[in-house]
Amino acid sequence: MYVLFGIFICIGILCSILNIYRRRQIICKILKMTFCEKLCILNELLEPFGFFYLPDQDIITSAQNAWQRNFGYHALFDKSASRFSMVFDCEPIYFNYQDRTWMIEFWKGQYGINTGGEIGVYCADSILKPFEYAHTHFHSVSNEQMLNLSMQLFCKESLLFSVQGLHWWLTGFCVGRFFEPEELTMKVSVSFPNCDMLRAFTQALLQAGYPRESVFLCGLTVFFSFSRPYTKQHRPPFRSKLSQWKNRLFCKLFCFVTKPFTLTLDRLLFLYYFLPSCFRHILRFQKCRKQKFPRRCKRKHT
8 A cells, every 4th residue: 555655656746847847848948939930820829719819919819700700699699608707798789770780799808717808790681679689690790891990998997908900800808817897998989881870870879878978979980988788788696706716716827827928929828838728728718619629730839
């Protein structure tokens, strides 16, 4: 018995020594890379997930050709989000334009170990009645229907990031940061192609509950702040608290494991080489979970 116990102790010590040696080798490997090399490798790894890294903001953001575009949007995505460690405020704004019901939705909150925000632009095949909204699948808009979007995400008075562009799904995610959704404020602007669409969206925004004095217009662009949601939320209290407890814990673990580095670029590369399964897991912060990560990337960069 004592001999067997001693063998286990020796194996544990040996594994710890090998793990420390491997960790140091990976750190040295990343330190020897140039910034361009690291950026190229990370973006190639992020591409299958539909994202890329923005070095000037130190965040992850979505690509226009992201695979999530094929799935569109359904209200069930928001209702089931807390089951997948995503706890956020959401604000869907429905309006009718050109014989279709459109929906522009805003999200902010915690996506696993990532704090972030999203703006999505979707439309139905026809004009819907309000009771049909929750049961209808909305399509992602085409390239010709994309809008100029921008958002600034704040935690209290501190700016976390600012992104903008012509998009159907504008996103930003700070990896390894943790906040409660109510701590976040998103300053939004949406530019429309004509006055009719602008008017339809603005009226829907006011009908959702936004005070008229909080909505600003400049030309064909509308500006407002998304802090407290005015629409009904789908966050079961117990499940949300449990998810946030896990998110906070895993966020601390991520920062501890990757503590030799401070930039998201270096942290993610280190995690990819050191714990590739964890790398794949933390990047699945979308509401549609039908994603498979191509293993070839691991072999290519080993």
